[in-house]
Amino acid sequence: MQANAPSLDGPGPTQGSKRSQTVSLVLLVGVGAAALVLARRDPSQREEDTLVYADLAACRAQGLRSPEDCEAADREVRALYPTVAPRYPDSAACERHHGSGGCTAAVAPAPAGAFVPLLAGFMIGRSADQHLPVQPLFRHAPDEAREAAGVSGVSGGYCTSGGGRVWTARGSTLARVSSAVARGGPAPARVVATGGFGATGHGVAVHASSGHAGSGHAGG
Amino acid sequence: MRRLALGERPDWRAQAAAAGFTFHSLDGAPYWDETHAYAFTLDEIERGLEAPSAELHALCLAFVDRAVGDAAILASLGIPGHAFEAVRASWRRRDPSLYGRLDFAWGGEGPAKLLEYNADTPTALYETGVFQWLWLEDSLARGRLPAGTDQFNAVHDRLVARFREIGGPVAFTCMEAAPEDRGTVAYLQDCAHQAGLATRFVPLEAVALDSAGAFTDALGAPLGTLFKLYPWEWAFRDAFGDRLAGTPTRFLEPPWKAVLSTKGLLPHLWAMAPGHPNLLPAYFEDDPRKGALGASFVRKPILSREGANVLMVRDGAVLARRDGPYGAEGHVRQALCALPVFAGQHVLAGSWLVGDVPAGLCLRESPDPITGNAARFVPHVIAP
Numbered sequence: 001m002q003a004n005a006p007s008l009d010g011p012g013p014t015q016g017s018k019r020s021q022t023v024s025l026v027l028l029v030g031v032g033a034a035a036l037v038l039a040r041r042d043p044s045q046r047e048e049d050t051l052v053y054a055d056l057a058a059c060r061a062q063g064l065r066s067p068e069d070c071e072a073a074d075r076e077v078r079a080l081y082p083t084v085a086p087r088y089p090d091s092a093a094c095e096r097h098h099g100s101g102g103c104t105a106a107v108a109p110a111p112a113g114a115f116v117p118l119l120a121g122f123m124i125g126r127s128a129d130q131h132l133p134v135q136p137l138f139r140h141a142p143d144e145a146r147e148a149a150g151v152s153g154v155s156g157g158y159c160t161s162g163g164g165r166v167w168t169a170r171g172s173t174l175a176r177v178s179s180a181v182a183r184g185g186p187a188p189a190r191v192v193a194t195g196g197f198g199a200t201g202h203g204v205a206v207h208a209s210s211g212h213a214g215s216g217h218a219g220g
Numbered sequence: 221m222r223r224l225a226l227g228e229r230p231d232w233r234a235q236a237a238a239a240g241f242t243f244h245s246l247d248g249a250p251y252w253d254e255t256h257a258y259a260f261t262l263d264e265i266e267r268g269l270e271a272p273s274a275e276l277h278a279l280c281l282a283f284v285d286r287a288v289g290d291a292a293i294l295a296s297l298g299i300p301g302h303a304f305e306a307v308r309a310s311w312r313r314r315d316p317s318l319y320g321r322l323d324f325a326w327g328g329e330g331p332a333k334l335l336e337y338n339a340d341t342p343t344a345l346y347e348t349g350v351f352q353w354l355w356l357e358d359s360l361a362r363g364r365l366p367a368g369t370d371q372f373n374a375v376h377d378r379l380v381a382r383f384r385e386i387g388g389p390v391a392f393t394c395m396e397a398a399p400e401d402r403g404t405v406a407y408l409q410d411c412a413h414q415a416g417l418a419t420r421f422v423p424l425e426a427v428a429l430d431s432a433g434a435f436t437d438a439l440g441a442p443l444g445t446l447f448k449l450y451p452w453e454w455a456f457r458d459a460f461g462d463r464l465a466g467t468p469t470r471f472l473e474p475p476w477k478a479v480l481s482t483k484g485l486l487p488h489l490w491a492m493a494p495g496h497p498n499l500l501p502a503y504f505e506d507d508p509r510k511g512a513l514g515a516s517f518v519r520k521p522i523l524s525r526e527g528a529n530v531l532m533v534r535d536g537a538v539l540a541r542r543d544g545p546y547g548a549e550g551h552v553r554q555a556l557c558a559l560p561v562f563a564g565q566h567v568l569a570g571s572w573l574v575g576d577v578p579a580g581l582c583l584r585e586s587p588d589p590i591t592g593n594a595a596r597f598v599p600h601v602i603a604p
Contacts (some may be wrong), residue, residue, distance in 0.1 A: 018265065018370050018602055019580075020377040023353050025240055025410050194428040194438070196460030201395055201424075201450060204545050218394060218450045219343030219401050220525045 048182035049126040050175045052137060052158065052168050058121075062173060065124060073134040077122040081136050082106075084161040085116040097159075099141040120158060123166060123175065125182070132182050135160050221328030222259045223562045224601070226364060229254065235358065240406075241351050243399045246594070252347065253596040254355060258567070258583055259603045264328045265372045265581070272332055272498040273322055273571040273578040276489075279496075280337060281576070283488055284311055284479045296504065297484035298522040298549035303456040306464035306475045315474035316386050318408075318447070319345070319379065319574045320481075321582075323591075324498075326569040327560030331497040334489075335557070335568075336520075340473050340481035341451045343400055344570060344597060346407035348582040349375030352599045368604030372581040378574035379411040385575070386445070388417025390472070391437070393424045394449035405449050412447075424450055429460060435469040445470045452478035453523045483520040483552045505551040516556040521547040527592040532556065540589045559589065566591065567598070 053059040059070035087106060088094035094103035098117040106114040117138035125132035137158040157167040164181030168174060201218050229235070232254060236244045244252040260268075287293040288308045291301075299307060321342035326332035353373050359365040383390070392409045394401045405421070412419045426438040427446070434442040446469055448455070455461055456478070464475060479485070486502035493499060503510040505519065515536040521529045521544075528544025534556055559566040565585040572580045584595040 018262070019356070019373040020349070020353055020375065023350050023376045024414065025350065025407075026413055192429055192431045193460070193463075195425055196429060196463070197393075197427050197448075197450065197455060197458050198395060198424045199459065200454035200457040204454065218398065218454070218525075219341050219404055220338045220451075 047176050048130060048132060048179050050123050050132065050166070050177055050182055051126055051173050052121060052123050052166060052175050053173060054121040058173070059124075064126070064173075065128070069124065069128065073122055073124045076134045077119070077136045080134075080161075081119050084136060085119070085138070086161060086163070087114040087116055089114065091115050095141070097141060098139050102139045102141070123158075123160070123177075123182075126174070130182075137166060140165065221264065221326075221560065222603075224257045224259050225255070226257055226359070227255060229355075229358065229362075229364075232355075235354065236351065239351060239354055241346070241403075243403050244351075249594075251596055252351065253585065253598050256563075257598060258562070258600045260328055260372075260600060262370070262602050265602055268328060269324070269326065269332055269569065269571055269581060270372070270578045273573065274576075276322060276334055276337075276498055277320075277573050277576060277578075279489060279493060280339070280480050280485070283485070283492060284476055286492075287479045287488070288312075288476065293488065294479070296488075297479060297482045298453060299478055299482075300456050300461070302462040303452075303464065303475070303478070305466075307478055308476075309465065310471075310474040311476040311479075315470055315476065316472075317474060317477055317575065318382060318386065318472045319572065319579075320473070320477070322571045322573065324569045324571060325557045325559050327567075332569065332571075333500050333557045334486075334498055335500075335554075336483055337480050337485055338570075339477045341449050342570075342572075343404045343449075344582050344584065345375065345404050345572070347597045348373060348570075348572060348580055349379065350407065352582070352597075355599050356601065365601060366604055370602040370604070371600065372602060373579075375572050375574065375580040376411070378577060378579040379408070380415045382575045383412040383415035383417055386472070388412060388415075388445065389419065390417055390445045390447055391420050391422050391443040392447045392449075393422050393427060395425075396423050401449050405447070408447060422446075424448070427460075429463055433463065433467045435460075435467060443469055445472060447472040451481065451525070453482070482522055483524070483554075484522045484550075486520075486552050486554055500555040500557055502552055502554040505553055510553045513553055513555050517553045518556055519551050519553050521551055522549040527590040530590050532589055542588075542590050542592060559591070568595070 051064060056070055056074040059065060059073065060067055091103055094115040094117060103115045103117050106116040119136055120139045121137045123135045123137050137160060140157045140159040157165055159165055160181060166175050166177050166181065236252065244250065288311045291304060294304050294307065320337060320339040322337050323335045324332040325335055353371065353376065356371045360369060390412050392405045394405045396402060409419045409421060422437050422443065428436045428438060428440065430436050430440055430442065435446060436442050448471060452475060487504050490499050490502045501513060516534045519531040524544060524546035527542050529546040530542050531538065532540040559568055565587060566589050568584045568591040570582040570584065571578060581600055583598045583600050584591055585598050586592065586595040
């Protein structure tokens with residue numbers, strides 16, 4: 001909706017007017033458009049297209065990357081795995097992150113008694129031009145927050161050794177991941193606490209003697 | 221200031237629906253009331269409201285600068301100690317503010333008297349900036365107002381320009397249950413969108429904290445700048461209240477606005493500028509100098525909203541009082557200054573600041589001398 005000041009056909013505001021020249025609304029009018037925009041992800045975060053394979057055979061079979069690239073990736077991942085796999089003090093701690101049956105006792109150079117996730121596959125760039133490093137992937141336990149948020153049509157997902165999350169569409173090898181995860185940068189920060197805002201406001205709303213139809217109202 | 225009995229446009233509800241004004245009525249009673257309007261002269265607006273608003277806002281910024289260096293002042297404002305560092309750091313960085321509303325007792329004649337500063341989470345913004353503006357344009361187009369009639373209302377233009385200055389992306393949050401709050405946040409998101417910023421809405425309860433100290437959405441994506449229509453005094457007391465110091469997340473309004481969005485501001489302003497024509501004498505309730513106010517005063521909780529827990533006393537008799545859940549942080553006592561009354565209605569003048577610039581006026585009318593959340597929004601004009 002755009003309501004222009006009627007400067008051509010009426011007594012519109014003159015120079016030095018005390019009011020807005022135009023008032024336009026883009027999101028507020030048309031609920032469908034608003035919902036679409038609200039759901040869109042922050043475009044400032046760069047993303048990369050990657051390929052996720054369980055093993056060398058899957059990489060070769062699909063043929064999106066050359067056989068030489070697949071073989072090199074497989075070799076590199078096997079070499080990386082013992083050193084970069086995240087370590088946990090016991091099996092239970094490991095399974096909390098990687099799911100039931102997803103862990104094994106670590107081998108050297110990890111200290112004896114440690115547990116690591118099983119190697120679930122590897123991730124390489126969609127094309128060689130992206131210059132993405134090959135990364136071992138581990139299964140990630142089902143993510144309650146993600147399920148609660150209504151994200152559907154994806155597998156339980158993987159994680160990288162840095163803790164980055166990787167999801168593929170069901171039955172697909174393609175994954176779109178943040179550039180930070182794809183480039184194996186520092187481990188992305190993980191959510192450590194949720195639901196820490198709102199309790200005071202809800203408490204006040206409950207105790208308020210007058211309110212907007214019984215609902216909490218934080219504006220003034 | 222004159223009351224104009226214009227009569228309402230018969231189709232205003234349809235117009236409101238078309239403009240996304242979803243909360244124009246409350247429990248069946250109109251919140252938007254265009255059966256009449258108020259008219260001011262340009263001189264009244266510019267000298268009576270606009271100039272004092274700029275001056276008082278500047279005085280408030282000077283007070284923030286003083287308050288952040290003095291823990292006793294911060295404590296007197298009802299700010300808990302664990303929040304001092306977040307307040308101080310945001311001021312040291314000069315984190316930008318978006319908007320605020322100074323509420324005045326003002327009838328056009330004589331100096332406007334500041335009642336309080338809604339510096340943190342003011343609402344009535346959409347009604348002011350959009351629907352009041354549309355009402356004026358439509359009324360001019362229909363010949364219901366004389367040509368050349370204007371309005372003190374650059375709110376929309378200024379908000380879009382201010383978002384452009386602040387930059388993005390900006391995420392928006394509030395408690396979802398209140399339609400008025402959700403409507404205000406949706407409007408501000410619209411303004412940011414028009415300023416070319418990437419925007420999104422995140423319910424307040426879904427805001428999370430990551431291991432780097434950043435506030436995030438439910439999936440862990442950090443929120444660089446978060447607009448929250450949720451008062452700092454509540455956020456400070458929430459579980460995340462002690463996680464604000466050092467967070468890379470920036471907030472609108474910034475934490476330093478908590479210094480201003482409290483009735484504790486009023487005695488400090490009076491102490492800084494005693495006798496200022498736009499200030500009322502005010503003291504903390506535990507200050508013996510409050511006796512100077514005599515038997516006519518208004519007692520306000522340091523932290524309260526919508527006129528709750530306000531006590532109005534004239535000549536020793538209770539003139540009005542409003543119950544509520546506030547007052548634990550103490551009270552201030554302010555000289556009694558009655559709102560102007562037209563046709564039995566008390567009219568409160570809200571003067572909008574966007575950034576540091578006075579940007580417009582909203583009037584709210586109430587049968588009670590204390591303006592609460594049942595007040596009605598009434599449009600205004602500047603007479604040609």
